[in-house]
Amino acid sequence: MTDTDTNSWRGVQSELLRRINEKEWPAGSLVPNEVDLAEEFGCARTTVNRAMRELADAGLLVRRRKAGTRVATHPASRVVLDIPIIRLEVEQRNAEWRQSLIEKTACVPPVRITSRLGLDPDAQMLHVRSLHFADNHPFLHEDRWMNIAALPGVERVDFSAVSSNEWLIENAPYTTGDIAFSAMNADAALADLLEAPLGAAIFVVDRITWDKDIPITSVRLSYAPGYRMNTKI
Known part of the structure; x- marks a missing residue:
């Protein structure tokens, strides 16, 4: 994992986005669940949930109840600008x-x-x-x-x-x-x-x-x- 600050949902989002962009998580692949990611990053599950929700809203993740979360096969062509610190x-x-x-x-x-x-x-x-x-x-x-x-x-x-x-x-x-x-x-x-x-x-x-x-x-x-x-x- 990179040195990204994962104490905030923005930091978690940045790390998840890196894994998607660098194909560590290929299109269509099942990503780890929120509990496992929260344990890996040492943060609250709600922090991971917010990060994944933002990526799902941007069309990069597909979340289905009981079926888990997958990397979108055909991500939406949508510009997402984060607010920088x-x-x-x-x-x-x-x-x-x-x-x-x-x-x-x-x-x-x-x-x-x-x-x-x-x-x-x-x-x-x-x-x-x-x-x-x-x-x-x-x-x-x-x-x-x-x-x-x-x-x-x-x-x-x-x-x-x-x-x-x-x-x-x-x-x-x-x-x-x-x-x-x-x-x-x-x-x-x-x-x-x-x-x-x-x-x-x-x-x-x-x-x-x-x-x-x-x-x-x-x-x-x-x-x-x-x-x-x-x-x-």
Whole structure:
């Protein structure tokens, strides 16, 4: 097994996906049951269940009651994008990660945020802004709005100690989301934060996640110039 962290369902999912992609589990083969996998990974059965359910939803596993779980013979051609932990993304680039918390405020967000999330115009949300670094160089600016009503205790979280990105991934389930990729020119404020020239081309990710019909968060990630996104199919 790889050094993947299997204490979380995302880590288990990553390892199961590796076994499928590298044909350790060929198409049509029966995969071990949840109890055996949980024992192998040293985690709870519910953790394995969540990981396998996500892969089944993506069309990579076929689960049948009493018949077990098999690798799909003809996987659905469907793009599945996971939400990365920024800290790990930086560390996987062989850089040291740290963040600087810029703002944490409970307030009424702009109408463009509440309307996009389907919230009342006067709904209070938690606004968290952070600057993430890679080897002391700006990596990205995280501008996030969090639905206080859907996240009990979120106002008490110390986001200078843990990033809102990582806290949400570990604590807030989500079932669906919207994601958009775009480019923009850095204005004076963003150029200053990212140590970039005014008007520099910035790669931007806008993402909204929901848990069923409940909006969880809306975030804009603005990356420093030179960022390159890599993914797999």
